[in-house]
Every structure is written in C-alpha cells, then in structure tokens.
Amino acid sequence: MVRIVGFFAGLAFVSALLVAFVMPREKVEETAAQYVHEHREEKKISFSFDNPVWGKYDRQQLQRGFQVYKEVCSACHSLKHVAFRDLEEIGFTKPEVKAIAKQWSTEVPSINEQTGEPATRKAIPSDYFPSPFANDTAARVANNNALPPDLSDIAKAREGGPHYTHDLLTSYQEQPADLVKKFPDIKTPETLHYNPAFANLNIAMPPPLAADDQVAYADGTKATIDQMATDVSAFLMWTAEPKLENRHRTGIAVVIFLLIATALAYGSYQNIWRDKKH
Numbered sequence: 001m002v003r004i005v006g007f008f009a010g011l012a013f014v015s016a017l018l019v020a021f022v023m024p025r026e027k028v029e030e031t032a033a034q035y036v037h038e039h040r041e042e043k044k045i046s047f048s049f050d051n052p053v054w055g056k057y058d059r060q061q062l063q064r065g066f067q068v069y070k071e072v073c074s075a076c077h078s079l080k081h082v083a084f085r086d087l088e089e090i091g092f093t094k095p096e097v098k099a100i101a102k103q104w105s106t107e108v109p110s111i112n113e114q115t116g117e118p119a120t121r122k123a124i125p126s127d128y129f130p131s132p133f134a135n136d137t138a139a140r141v142a143n144n145n146a147l148p149p150d151l152s153d154i155a156k157a158r159e160g161g162p163h164y165t166h167d168l169l170t171s172y173q174e175q176p177a178d179l180v181k182k183f184p185d186i187k188t189p190e191t192l193h194y195n196p197a198f199a200n201l202n203i204a205m206p207p208p209l210a211a212d213d214q215v216a217y218a219d220g221t222k223a224t225i226d227q228m229a230t231d232v233s234a235f236l237m238w239t240a241e242p243k244l245e246n247r248h249r250t251g252i253a254v255v256i257f258l259l260i261a262t263a264l265a266y267g268s269y270q271n272i273w274r275d276k277k278h
C-alpha cells in the first residue's frame with residue numbers, strides 16, 4: 001500500500017516538473033537598459049596588470065592617472081582610503097609628495113587651537129585625500145541630487161573594474177533616436193547624460209573627459225580622451241588593489257614550490273619502489 005502511495009506521489013512530482021518544463025515562460029518586458037547592454041560590446045583594452053601571473057603596474061601610467069584624478073575627478077570625487085604618502089609607492093619622491101599635499105586644492109578639517117572652533121589646514125603627507133565636499137548633502141546639492149561615489153575602491157566595486165571605468169569615461173554620446181522611439185521612457189532628462197556603459201543608461205555625471213589635452217601630461221604623453229581614461233582607470237585599479245604585484249609574486253612562488261615538491265615526491269616514490277618492481 002505504502003509503495004503505491006509513494007509511486008503516485010512520485011508520479012505527481014514528475015508530472016508537475018514536466019508541465020513546468022514544457023509550459024512557455026511568461027514573457028518579461030525587456031527594459032531599454034537590458035536591450036542596450038545586450039546589443040553592445042564593452043570596449044576591450046589591455047592593461048599592463050591584466051595578466052594574473054606576471055601582470056605589473058606601469059608606474060609612469062599610474063602617475064599620469066593620478067594627474068587626471070587630481071586635475072579632473074577630484075573636483076567631485078573623494079579618495080578617502082588613500083593617503084598622500086601612498087603616492088611614494090607609484091614613484092613620487094618624499095619632497096614631491098609633500099608638495100602635492102601642501103598644494104592640494106581642498107584643505108583638511110581641523111580645529112583652531114586658540115578658539116576650539118572648526119577650521120581647516122593644509123594637508124601633510126600622512127593625511128588621506130580630503131573630500132571635495134563637506135558632507136554628502138553638500139555633494140548632492142552640487143550634483144543635481146546625485147552623489148559622486150568615493151573612488152578608492154570603485155575598480156573592485158564594479159564588474160570589469162578598470163575596463164568598466166574606461167568604458168564609462170569614453171562612451172558618452174548623443175542618445176540614439178531609434179532607441180527613444182522603441183523605449184519612450186528612456187529619454188535622457190535635461191539633468192542627466194546618455195551613456196550606454198552605465199547600468200541604467202542615463203548618468204548624472206557630466207562627461208568629465210570632454211576634449212583631448214584636457215591635462216598636460218608631465219611626461220609628455222599625448223593626452224587623448226582615450227589615454228586619459230585608460231590612465232585614470234589604471235590609477236583607480238592601483239588605489240583599489242595596491243598589493244596586486246605582491247599577490248602575483250606570492251602566486252609564482254607557490255607554483256614554483258609546488259613544482260619542486262611534486263618533483264621530490266615523484267623522486268622518492270621512484271626510490272622507494274625501485275627494487276620492488278620486476
């Protein structure tokens with residue numbers, strides 16, 4: 001009896017599965033963002049640190065990327081997990097770091113020693129990069145109610161990392177008319193900017209890199225929009241993962257160790273069994 005009940009219960013489950021399998025899925029309305037992301041290819045560029053084993057940062061490129069952050073992005077974006085003295089890791093000397101901190105456009109919050117009132121002072125190398133806005137509300141007021149995210153970890157926070165930031169910075173364009181015809185709700189409002197690399201297509205950030213030679217590179221590299229976008233993306237990868245090279249080096253050491261250990265294990269195996277074989 002139990003067997004028969006069991007059999008029918010099983011049959012019921014299997015039929016439910018079969019029905020679910022055969023029934024057409026309910027059609028989900030495609031959004032404009034899904035449509036655009038499906039039909040566009042993310043731009044592929046290569047970075048010196050792409051390779052997971054021997055990839056390395058190009059110090060010269062990181063310095064150029066820092067220059068772009070300093071002259072363009074730092075007007076809106078903080079970099080609060082990075083200290084001025086960390087710049088020594090990308091090849092700036094101590095006196096250079098000191099000068100960069102001292103000349104930074106925003107001062108660091110402090111307290112007036114005489115009155116105890118809030119005040120500001122010039123940055124020193126041990127300070128973290130000061131935020132361009134006093135707080136999030138002030139940042140929103142200056143940016144049509146959108147909050148420019150802190151960029152310290154952005155390369156880790158977005159799929160594609162530096163490839164995404166480069167894509168985002170170089171994909172601003174006029175909104176295609178046929179897209180608006182197909183999806184009337186997606187029409188870019190006055191305060192936003194059409195950018196197909198951005199998740200919901202309309203971004204509050206105005207195109208930060210709008211013309212070639214927007215920065216004059218200290219090392220003489222031609223500052224095309226693409227070059228600036230690539231360099232600043234590499235720099236933001238470094239801020240998010242400054243220890244990338246150590247990690248790669250450890251990886252290589254572990255692989256070499258394992259190879260030697262395997263060779264030794266094989267050798268001792270041969271040795272132990274040598275006289276047991278015919």
Ligand code: HEC
Pocket residue numbers: 068069072073074075076077143146147148149154158165168169198199202203204205206208209232
């Ligand atoms: C005029 C102010 C302004 C400047 C200058 C600016 N940004 Fe932005 N940025 C914003 C705002 C506002 C947002 C938030 C956009 C949104 O949520 O719609 C943003 C968002 C971003 C994002 C996150 C996008 C995402 O996927 O959420 C990245 C990355 C970014 N900016 C990088 C940069 C870089 C790199 C520079 C310098 C080359 C720069 N920004 C310069 C205002 C600015």
